[in-house]
Amino acid sequence: MTIKITAGAFNPYQEIQAYQQEKTDKCGAIGATSIFIGTMRDFNDGDTVKGMTLEYYPGMTEKQLELCIIEAQQQWPIIDSLVIHRVGDILPADTIVLVAVWSSHRGDAFDASRYIMEALKSKVPFWKKELLATENERWVTHNTNGYQAG
Amino acid sequence: MSIKVRYFASLKERLGRSEDDLTFTGLITVHDVWNQSNLDQPLPPNILAAVNMDYVALDSIVLDGDIVAFFPPVTGG
Numbered sequence: 001m002t003i004k005i006t007a008g009a010f011n012p013y014q015e016i017q018a019y020q021q022e023k024t025d026k027c028g029a030i031g032a033t034s035i036f037i038g039t040m041r042d043f044n045d046g047d048t049v050k051g052m053t054l055e056y057y058p059g060m061t062e063k064q065l066e067l068c069i070i071e072a073q074q075q076w077p078i079i080d081s082l083v084i085h086r087v088g089d090i091l092p093a094d095t096i097v098l099v100a101v102w103s104s105h106r107g108d109a110f111d112a113s114r115y116i117m118e119a120l121k122s123k124v125p126f127w128k129k130e131l132l133a134t135e136n137e138r139w140v141t142h143n144t145n146g147y148q149a150g
Numbered sequence: 151m152s153i154k155v156r157y158f159a160s161l162k163e164r165l166g167r168s169e170d171d172l173t174f175t176g177l178i179t180v181h182d183v184w185n186q187s188n189l190d191q192p193l194p195p196n197i198l199a200a201v202n203m204d205y206v207a208l209d210s211i212v213l214d215g216d217i218v219a220f221f222p223p224v225t226g227g
Contacts (some may be wrong), residue, residue: 060219125224127160143225
């Protein structure tokens with residue numbers, strides 16, 4: 001399990017490749033890799049969004065994220081996982097979050113990565129503040145339930 | 151006894167500060183911590199609380215040296 005909180009832009013594909021290359025000793029057991037990448041949209045709630053600031057609670061954010069992954073590990077046989085989340089100032093099309101799960105079978109990889117992502121959205125202390133095209137700022141007040149939203 | 155109180159995101163902006171230092175005697179709950187730190191305003195209904203970086207209920211007892219945090223619903227990912 002690896003968790004990174006980063007204030008700088010990151011390339012999720014390079015991160016996955018680099019991480020996999022470090023884990024060659026586990027490659028034989030891996031039959032499935034499930035990857036979720038969340039990127040910043042340039043619209044929300046009918047408004048054009050030109051930037052975003054992501055605040056977090058250093059220490060608690062990492063702790064709660066680790067708990068989400070442990071909960072997933074208790075439900076599915078995960079070989080390894082990598083979660084990276086951006087904080088600070090973000091622009092549209094930037095990657096906000098990467099969740100990658102390696103497992104022997106696709107069902108476990110799919111389900112575990114989905115679980116980690118939904119748990120992150122509902123439990124881990126991050127807060128988004130949007131900068132609209134009108135120059136107004138507004139806090140995002142809640143996350144949708146990913147299992148129900150379209 | 152003394153504790154640190156921290157505020158985040160929109161709550162921090164609304165209060166105009168990011169933390170308080172609170173001293174008290176006797177048993178005190180998380181909700182009491184809010185009331186003593188914010189005498190003029192009730193705890194907003196959707197605010198979450200944590201003690202030492204774990205989520206807690208508002209009636210949880212706070213101990214000397216604890217760090218209590220209040221913040222709005224999380225919106226990461």
